[in-house]
Amino acid sequence: MGTENFISLSHVSKTFPGVKALQDVSFDIHKGEIHALIGENGAGKSTLIKILSGVYQSDPGAEISILGKKYDHITPLEALKAGIVVIYQDFSFFPNLSVAENIAISRDLEKGKNIIDWDSMRRLSAAALERLGVSIDVNTPMGELSIAKQQLVAVARALVYDAKLIIMDEPTSSLSKGEVELLFRVMKTLRDSGISILFISHKLDELFAVSDRFTILRDGMYIGTFGDDDLDNDKLISLMVGRSIEYKVYDKRKTTEVLLKVEHLSKRGNFKDISFELHRGEILGITGLVGAGRTEVLQAIFGITDYDEGRIELEGVELKHRSPEQAVHAGFGYIPENRLQEGLVLRKSIEDNIVVTVLDQVCGPLGLRRTDKMGALVSQWMDRLSIKPNLPEMPAANLSGGNQQRVVLAKWLAKQPKVLFVDEPTNGIDVKAKSEIHKILRDLAEEGMGIILVSSELPEILAIADRVIVMRHGKITAQFDGATVSQEDIMSKAVVSFKI
DSSP: OOOSEEEEEEEEEEEETTEEEEEEEEEEEETTOEEEEEOOTTSSHHHHHHHHTTSSOOOTTOEEEETTEEESSOOHHHHHHTTEEEEOTTTTOOTTSBHHHHHHHHHHHHTTOSSOOHHHHHHHHHHHHHHHTOOOOTTSBGGGSOHHHHHHHHHHHHHHTTOSEEEEESTTTTOOHHHHHHHHHHHHHHHHTTOEEEEEOSOHHHHHHHOSEEEEEETTEEEEEEEGGGOOHHHHHHHHHSSOOOOOOOOOOOOOOEEEEEEEEEETTTEEEEEEEEETTOEEEEEOSTTSSHHHHHHHHHTSSOOSEEEEEETTEEEOOOSHHHHHHHTEEEEOSOIIIIIOOTTSBHHHHHHGGGHHHHBOTTSOBOHHHHHHHHHHHHHHTTOSSOOTTSBGGGSOHHHHHHHHHHHHHTTOOSEEEEESTTTTOOHHHHHHHHHHHHHHHHTTOEEEEEOSOHHHHHHHOSEEEEEETTEEEEEEETTTOOHHHHHHHHSOOOOO
């Protein structure tokens, strides 16, 4: 790791109407280092990324220096020319185009080329992937690649743009352990070649595994920059939130009234012979490695996808629904893993997102909104779930990850479901927001709601699940009592053991 600065930020602030998102932030990123940017949701990380990439302009008085060249603010074109490339969680790919086209075609178009040199494009893309040490056929359609390989293609695309600083926003959120290790090897290869990486993640073990230095933001303010030897888990969390926070392990409940029964549910190529019961007022955790079939089971029960065989009962009545609309009518709610693409309409307001499931309750006979009724309902759920800022008209895109997740929760709780499916509810949100989401789910279970929680984070499963189901390769391999199960118990049933 070198000590020469690639970029230095001095007195960077950003004000939105009624909100000071960043306040006097100053730090630098060295050439050839992996630099972690850490903070709770709402700490200002996303705002800072957008300033670095030119999407936002900082308030007057800021100074940004890139390789010694000083700017009051950066435009998107200046950021790109300086080699600053952001890899967002959604990748922004064209799934029907090839790997080569996704990597290189934009570069040719930006250069004003009217004729595409397809051979040159494929060579350029293959060279970028080879530089990463990965083997991906550049003729493969992007939509056929796994999330892990799409992540690597996104990095290769950054190299084609001659990236000098790659900003990775939650790059491991949908990756398995082995895929994370591969990504980390690639990141270290880039670092050793002189490329800087700004790494944003809420998974502290991963941050410590790969980061050279850590910059911490809290409530929009700069707290400090630390070397990896200066921090441990507890100190990092304390600096992030101003106090120490741990997962609260809730007392486990034993309820006997069967609310939902699933029998011998199967879907070829996805899962086989899935049978379990969910009791009223219970949180049933489903865990296993990425690709175990957990999400596919939830989607089949909810009617997003079809299943080949099996039987589903709710309160003793067999359900034959094969669509989400029918599932919602029966009493199901579904919070998807990807809240940005599937849970929210980002350009719409908080208010619009909350009422989308209950339009029949807040609209009159001619379809006109009853503003008094809608305002009362939105206010009720914003208050109960502590959605901040308390601005119902604010676009959901402008909220932190934790508050976006609360809006998705509010949308379904307004419908008052009997059974709530929650897929990776704290993915990409900070430790404080995780604790708050856990408390909300436990409170809902105490009120009698049945909750099925899918999570890859074993501490989360152990903290709030009353019972635990483990899946591997589309099958249930074990069921445990949440009060007595350990991480070792779960992992022994989640992974394949090899004997030599």
